[in-house]
Structure formats: C-alpha cells, structure tokens
Amino acid sequence: MKIFGAGLVCARGRGREAAQAEWQLPDFIEVSFQKEPFPVYAVSIATLTDKVVLGGMRRADRFSKMAMLAAYDAVVSSGLNVKDSERVGIIFATAFGPHNTTCKFQDDIIDYGDAGVSPTIFSNSVHNAAVSYISLALGIKGPTWTVTGFHDPFGQAALLAQAWLNEGRCDYVLLGGGDECGTVMEYICSQKLPIALDGKIRLDNPLSYIPGEGAAFFMLSNEARGIHLDLSANNQAERFGNMLTGKALDCAVTSLK
Amino acid sequence: MDKEIKLAEIREKLKVLLVDQLSLEDITPEEIEDDSELFGEGLGLDSLDAVEIVVILQRNFGMEVKDMEKSREVFRTIGTLADYVYSKTEA
Amino acid sequence: MNPRAVFITGMGVVSAAGSGVGQSLASMAAGERNISPVSLFSSPVNLPVFEVRGLPSRVRPGKMRTLDLLEVALAEALAEAGLTETDGLRVGVALGTTVACQLNDLGFYSTFREKHAAPFESVDGFLKGNLAEATARRLGLSGPMMVIANACSSGTDAIGAAMSWINAGLCDIAIAGGADEMNRIPLCGFNALGVASTEPCRPFDKNRSGLNLGEGAGVLILETAESAAKRGVKSSLRVCGYGSSADAHHLTAPHPEGEGLIRAIRFALKQANLRPADIAFINAHGTSTADNDKVEGRVLLKLFGPEVKVLSTKGYTGHTLGAAGGIEAVFTAAGLSNGWIPGSAGFQTVDEEIGLFPIIGKTIISGQFALSTSLAFGGNNSALIIGREDSP
Numbered sequence: 001m002k003i004f005g006a007g008l009v010c011a012r013g014r015g016r017e018a019a020q021a022e023w024q025l026p027d028f029i030e031v032s033f034q035k036e037p038f039p040v041y042a043v044s045i046a047t048l049t050d051k052v053v054l055g056g057m058r059r060a061d062r063f064s065k066m067a068m069l070a071a072y073d074a075v076v077s078s079g080l081n082v083k084d085s086e087r088v089g090i091i092f093a094t095a096f097g098p099h100n101t102t103c104k105f106q107d108d109i110i111d112y113g114d115a116g117v118s119p120t121i122f123s124n125s126v127h128n129a130a131v132s133y134i135s136l137a138l139g140i141k142g143p144t145w146t147v148t149g150f151h152d153p154f155g156q157a158a159l160l161a162q163a164w165l166n167e168g169r170c171d172y173v174l175l176g177g178g179d180e181c182g183t184v185m186e187y188i189c190s191q192k193l194p195i196a197l198d199g200k201i202r203l204d205n206p207l208s209y210i211p212g213e214g215a216a217f218f219m220l221s222n223e224a225r226g227i228h229l230d231l232s233a234n235n236q237a238e239r240f241g242n243m244l245t246g247k248a249l250d251c252a253v254t255s256l257k
Numbered sequence: 258m259d260k261e262i263k264l265a266e267i268r269e270k271l272k273v274l275l276v277d278q279l280s281l282e283d284i285t286p287e288e289i290e291d292d293s294e295l296f297g298e299g300l301g302l303d304s305l306d307a308v309e310i311v312v313i314l315q316r317n318f319g320m321e322v323k324d325m326e327k328s329r330e331v332f333r334t335i336g337t338l339a340d341y342v343y344s345k346t347e348a
Numbered sequence: 349m350n351p352r353a354v355f356i357t358g359m360g361v362v363s364a365a366g367s368g369v370g371q372s373l374a375s376m377a378a379g380e381r382n383i384s385p386v387s388l389f390s391s392p393v394n395l396p397v398f399e400v401r402g403l404p405s406r407v408r409p410g411k412m413r414t415l416d417l418l419e420v421a422l423a424e425a426l427a428e429a430g431l432t433e434t435d436g437l438r439v440g441v442a443l444g445t446t447v448a449c450q451l452n453d454l455g456f457y458s459t460f461r462e463k464h465a466a467p468f469e470s471v472d473g474f475l476k477g478n479l480a481e482a483t484a485r486r487l488g489l490s491g492p493m494m495v496i497a498n499a500c501s502s503g504t505d506a507i508g509a510a511m512s513w514i515n516a517g518l519c520d521i522a523i524a525g526g527a528d529e530m531n532r533i534p535l536c537g538f539n540a541l542g543v544a545s546t547e548p549c550r551p552f553d554k555n556r557s558g559l560n561l562g563e564g565a566g567v568l569i570l571e572t573a574e575s576a577a578k579r580g581v582k583s584s585l586r587v588c589g590y591g592s593s594a595d596a597h598h599l600t601a602p603h604p605e606g607e608g609l610i611r612a613i614r615f616a617l618k619q620a621n622l623r624p625a626d627i628a629f630i631n632a633h634g635t636s637t638a639d640n641d642k643v644e645g646r647v648l649l650k651l652f653g654p655e656v657k658v659l660s661t662k663g664y665t666g667h668t669l670g671a672a673g674g675i676e677a678v679f680t681a682a683g684l685s686n687g688w689i690p691g692s693a694g695f696q697t698v699d700e701e702i703g704l705f706p707i708i709g710k711t712i713i714s715g716q717f718a719l720s721t722s723l724a725f726g727g728n729n730s731a732l733i734i735g736r737e738d739s740p
Contacts, residue, residue, distance in 0.1 A: 032464040033460075033464045033465060055282065058279070058280040059279075059280055059305075059599070084596075086593055086611050089592075090594075096451075097449065097450060097497065099450065099451060102450050102451065102452065102533075103457060105533065105536075105537070106454055106457045106458070106533070107461070109454060109532070109536055110454075110457075110458050110461065112316060114391045114392050114532070114535075114539070115393050115536075115540075116312065116315055116316060117312070117536045117539075117540045118309060118312050118540065119305060119308045119309055119312065119537065119540035119541040119542070120279075120305060120309050122536070122538075122540055122541065123537075123541070123599050123600050123725070125450075125533075125537070126446065126450075126497070126499055126725070126726070127446075127449055127450070127497035128497055128498050128499050128724070128725075128726045128728070129599065129726065131726070132599055132725075132726035132727055132728075133599070135594040135595075135596045135727060136597065136598070136599070136727070138596075139596050140594060140596060141593055141594050141595075141596050141607075141608065141611065142592075142594065143505075143508075143592035143593065143728070143730075144498075144592075144594035144726070144727065144728045145496065145498055145505065145592075145728070146496070146497045146498060147494050147495060147496055148449045148478070148495045148496075148497045149478050149480060149481055149493070149494065149495055150478055150481060151481055153494070156492060156494045157494075159492055159513075159518060160492075160494065160509055160512060160513070162516070163513060163515065163516035163518065164512060166516055167512060167515050167516065169512065169615075184451070184457070184460065187460065187464075187465075188471055188475075191468065192475075303598065303601070304600065304639075305541075305598075305599060305600050305601070308540060308541055308542045311542070312540065
C-alpha cells in the first residue's frame with residue numbers, strides 16, 4: 001500500500017512546515033479541575049482558519065475542521081481528481097471523536113432541557129460528522145467510514161484499507177486518523193495518566209504524558225508509485241503530544257519530512 | 258403603529274439570531290432583506306436549518322412549533338416568520 | 349472480485365421483539381409491537397420507544413448497557429456456532445454502535461461541570477467498553493478488531509468489514525454486527541431533528557410521522573468453509589455481497605434520488621454475482637421518516653420492480669441505530685432459512701409519492717437470496733446480500 005498524498009494538522013501547524021518544525025514546549029492552559037496549569041499540544045485557531053477549504057463548513061466544529069484540512073491536503077498533494085468518484089473510499093480512525101461537541105450537546109440538555117436542544121449540535125456530536133463533511137466537500141462517493149477504538153484504531157483502519165484495495169472495493173482509500181483535546185478529556189488524562197508537568201514528553205519514559213490533538217490523512221493505492229505506509233514509523237509524540245489514535249500523525253511526519 | 262414598530266423589532270432580532278445561530282457566512286444581518294426567501298434560492302438554508310430555527314424561536318421567543326409541514330409558509334421569509342412570532346407572542 | 353465463500357455459522361439477537369432468534373420471530377409472526385414510554389431514564393421528551401425488557405441487572409457499576417445487550421446476542425450466536433473455545437482460532441471482531449463510542453453519561457458530565465470533578469465509574473466503563481476491544485479481551489481473541497461508527501449503517505458495515513477481513517485472509521472467523529442502548533442523548537437529538545414520532549412508527553405508510561428509537565443487538569458469526577469444516581460445523585447460510593457508498597449530499601438529509609443507495613446495492617449485487625430478479629425479499633432500512641422512506645422506497649421500486657417483497661422490521665424493534673444493521677441481518681438470514689418473513693408492521697395506506705406496497709402479514713417466501721439495506725445520517729449507504737447455500 002503506497003502513499004501518494006499526505007496531509008497533517010497538529011500543534012505545530014499544517015502540512016510539511018508542521019512536520020519539519022522544531023520541538024517546542026506545549027501550551028500550558030488554565031483548567032477548572034486543578035490549580036496548576038495543564039500542558040497540552042493544542043492546534044491553534046490560526047491553523048484552523050482557511051476560508052478556501054473550510055468555506056462551505058459553516059456548521060462544522062474544530063474536530064471536523066482539523067480532519068477536513070488534513071484530508072484536503074492529502075487529496076491535493078496526490079494530484080488525483082476525486083470529485084464524484086465512487087472508487088475512492090474514506091476510513092477515518094479516532095479514539096474519542098468530537099467529544100467537545102458531545103459535551104456541548106450535554107450542556108444544551110442541562111441548560112435548555114431535553115426538548116430545547118440544538119439539532120445542529122447533535123448532528124456534529126456524532127463520530128461520523130467529520131467524514132460526512134469531507135465526502136461532501138471533496139465529492140468522494142465510495143464507502144465513507146469512521147472507526148473507533150482505544151488501542152490503535154488507525155492501525156486497524158489501515159488493515160481494512162489494504163483489504164479494500166486488494167479486493168477491488170476501491171482503487172484509492174483516503175485513510176486518516178485524528179483526535180482532539182478538551183476539558184473533559186484533559187480531566188480524564190489528569191486522573192488516569194502521569195502528566196509531564198514540566199512539558200517534556202520523554203519517549204523512553206512512559207510516565208511523561210501530554211495530551212495532543214490533530215489529524216493526518218493519506219491517499220493510498222496499490223499502485224507502484226509513492227512510498228510505503230510504514231506503520232512502524234518512529235513515535236514522534238514529543239512533537240505533537242500523545243494521542244490514542246495510533247500512528248497516523250507519526251506516519252505523516254515521516255512521509256512529509 | 259405599535260404593531261409595525263414591534264414587527265420591525267422582531268425582524269431585526271430574527272436576522273441577528275439567524276446569522277449568529279446558523280453560523281451564516283459572508284452575510285450580515287443588515288444584508289438580509291425582509292422578503293428574501295430563507296430556503297433554496299435566497300439565503301440557501303436547508304432542512305437542518307429549519308429545525309434549528311424551531312429551537313431559536315423556542316429559546317428566544319418562548320414559542321413551540323409543533324407541525325413543521327404546516328409551518329412551511331411561516332418559514333418562507335424573515336417577514337412571514339416575524340408575522341408568525343408577533344401573532345404568537347403579542348396578539 | 350472473486351471472494352471466498354463466507355458462511356454464517358451462528359447468529360444471535362435481542363431487541364424489544366424478544367431475546368433470541370426464536371422468541372423474536374414468534375413475536376413478530378404474532379404482530380406484537382412492544383412499544384411504550386421510556387422507562388430506563390426520565391426525560392420530559394415523552395416519546396414512545398422500543399426497550400428491551402428483562403435484561404439482567406448490571407453486575408459492574410459503570411458498565412454500559414450497550415455491552416450488556418451485545419453479550420446477550422453474542423452468547424446466542426457463539427452457542428449456535430459451537431464456539432465455546434477460541435484457542436488456536438483466528439477470530440476478528442467488527443461491531444457497529446453509535447452510543448457506546450461516546451461518553452454519553454449525563455450524570456458524569458453534569459457533576460463534572462458543576463464540581464470540576466466527578467466519580468469515574470462511567471468513564472472507566474466507557475474506556476473499557478469499546479465493543480470490539482471488550483469482546484476480544486473477554487474471549488481472548490487476537491484477530492483484527494474494530495468498532496464502526498457510521499451512524500445508522502454501522503451494523504451492516506461491521507458485517508461488510510468482517511467479510512473484507514476474511515476475504516483478505518486476516519481471519520477465518522469473525523464476530524460481526526451491532527449494538528446500541530436506549531440513551532437520553534440520542535433521544536433528545538432525534539427529537540430535536542424533528543424525525544421522532546409520538547405514535548408507533550409506520551414505515552412506508554402515507555401517514556407516517558417519524559421513527560421510534562429502539563435498542564438491542566444483532567450478531568452474526570461469519571466463517572470460511574474450511575474453518576467450519578475443520579470445526580465440524582455446518583451452515584447453509586452465507587453472506588454473498590456487500591456494498592457501501594456515500595451520497596456526498598448533506599449532513600443529515602439523504603440524496604433525493606438515493607444515488608448512494610443505488611450504488612451500494614449495485615456493488616453488492618455485483619460482488620454476489622446476482623441480478624435484481626434473484627432477490628427474494630428486502631429487509632429495508634424503512635425508518636418511517638418522511639425523507640428516508642421516500643428515497644429508499646423509490647430506489648427499491650426502481651431497481652427491483654413492483655413485485656419485490658419489502659418489509660421493515662423497525663415496526664417491531666424501533667430504530668436501533670448502530671444495532672439496526674446487525675439485527676436486520678439476523679432477521680434477513682432467519683427469513684431465508686425458515687421460508688417466511690413477518691409483515692411490515694405499521695403499514696396501512698400506500699404513499700402515492702413512493703408507490704411501494706410493503707408486505708402485510710406473515711408471508712411465505714421462496715428464493716435463495718435476500719437484501720438488507722441501511723441509510724445513515726452523514727450520507728453513507730450500505731447493502732448486504734445474504735444467501736442460502738442450496739443455491740446453484
């Protein structure tokens with residue numbers, strides 16, 4: 001399975017520039033659940049401001065926007081015309097999905113009552129909203145999937161992508177992975193994981209976790225050109241934070257460098 | 258006279274709410290005409306916006322909209338929507 | 349594409365129609381519709397729903413109800429397949445859901461919002477409750493595992509994923525289907541979308557007024573012929589074709605001409621090497637919403653003609669979201685196996701805008717292939733063809 005287009009959105013920005021950026025400290029943000037500032041590798045608002053790509057997505061949340069930008073860049077860099085193609089499939093892997101929007105919907109229930117909630121927020125709160133936007137914006141008409149798990153969902157998605165290509169279900173698969181940070185997730189991390197309060201993830205020390213966020217996409221095929229999707233790519237979490245998505249961002253950094 | 262002033266107020270309020278709550282792009286409340294179509298041509302709203310407008314009316318004017326089919330004419334323009342809000346809240 | 353034959357060596361189901369294939373078929377044959385107000389939680393959204401009654405009470409605090417439902421269906425499926433021991437077998441797990449992949453616990457969230465801290469039972473239940481990972485852990489499986497979150501087509505897609513795995517040689521056996529619980533969050537969401545009805549649903553009826561939510565689980569055990577033979581298990585049922593295609597049209601509305609659904613059905617027919625005339629009956633998505641039934645009904649008429657037998661079992665189960673594809677695959681397989689299907693509950697008056705007459709009352713079917721369709725919010729459409737092996 002070969003990559004001939006890749007896109008990356010992470011705390012360091014977007015695309016090749018982000019892949020090549022030097023190591024930096026994470027952001028230390030104020031959180032409600034503890035006094036000390038909490039480190040996160042968060043995607044900046046500037047990275048998610050792109051009128052051209054995100055123009056038709058007035059309702060989308062930042063989770064969908066991160067995924068959209070990475071998917072768009074993967075398609076554009078592949079040089080492939082995917083518009084109206086039923087031979088292109090999408091598989092997007094995520095551990096937590098758009099959980100900030102799920103929380104926002106629960107805010108709605110608490111604040112406005114069960115019968116007073118926003119249907120738009122509900123529509124964006126489900127895991128598959130992101131690929132729906134991607135399919136819509138890029139005109140991709142093959143199978144459009146979201147898969148989820150806490151143990152390497154991206155690796156599982158890659159297995160399925162390979163199976164689809166081999167059996168001829170698709171000629172191309174737009175494979176991606178992504179997750180977002182948010183207060184609830186940061187709270188869960190703070191209670192469950194040893195957070196590196198000095199802001200330094202040490203790959204040789206699992207007791208130094210810093211949540212990260214971002215998305216990466218790859219245009220894949222069984223054609224000869226391109227480079228192999230290498231799921232044994234080095235862990236690069238110190239650049240963009242730890243995520244349960246799997247190796248999506250690591251593979252993107254490797255292939256875009 | 259009072260009614261006209263009140264209706265104008267409702268129309269302005271609705272325009273601001275729609276732009277804000279429906280995250281409309283490239284249009285300001287001032288640019289929305291009272292009689293331009295909300296759906297299809299015109300503002301280009303869709304079925305999801307329609308159900309969101311129901312929530313907007315509920316939260317901001319305390320109104321219940323039960324039957325969407327019968328509300329089709331009511332939801333046609335800012336003008337018809339304002340008339341409906343007026344009839345339910347002021348009349 | 350020349351796929352390996354994939355047999356169904358076991359199946360299990362639980363929904364408001366009953367626990368187990370036998371009980372479910374009997375209640376549907378009798379026309380029972382177990383619909384009632386929500387009892388699992390209190391909500392001012394007072395809509396009738398299809399709940400599963402008599403589920404054993406929770407053993408572990410925080411464990412998701414979805415997982416309980418899955419375990420009921422899975423136990424039946426594993427027993428039928430004779431899979432008491434999985435040592436040395438290459439078994440994958442693909443399951444669809446909508447509720448169980450999100451931390452949809454209002455108790456946890458509201459406490460956290462107010463106090464900036466909250467008890468962790470439901471978080472632990474969520475982190476340990478990924479349906480595929482939990483199943484693989486419990487049964488000691490090491491094959492591919494995946495939860496598919498494609499909204500209402502998730503269960504059908506999980507079966508499609510398992511077929512692709514087996515076809516690719518990634519496993520010899522797969523647990524595939526879907527599960528979802530009755531939960532306050534989707535109830536509020538579907539109510540806000542204006543697609544939930546205050547009456548029992550009427551799929552394809554002129555006077556339909558929306559869907560009823562349901563809950564449950566449906567699971568198939570898929571297996572290669574070689575593996576089944578080696579284990580000494582026989583089955584005449586198999587999955588023959590699967591297609592999935594996006595509308596690329598709208599976040600919540602189906603394509604008006606059902607383009608994605610047409611592509612999905614055609615792909616499934618092609619993979620199964622069948623013509624539309626080979627399909628004995630169709631277990632339609634048939635949610636009873638204005639949009640879904642219009643688009644789907646027209647597509648089915650267009651592709652299969654007016655003689656085709658169509659039913660929606662959602663009149664007995666409600667819309668079970670991520671479980672729907674799994675439950676309906678079980679009912680489709682059971683229909684082929686037994687030679688009859690239940691009437692499409694709730695249908696009385698034909699909708700001229702659609703022109704489709706679903707079957708009324710228990711109906712004998714002949715033929716060896718059947719289709720199950722799923723249309724999802726977000727625009728994914730899926731089609732699964734099941735066959736009976738005495739076919740040529």
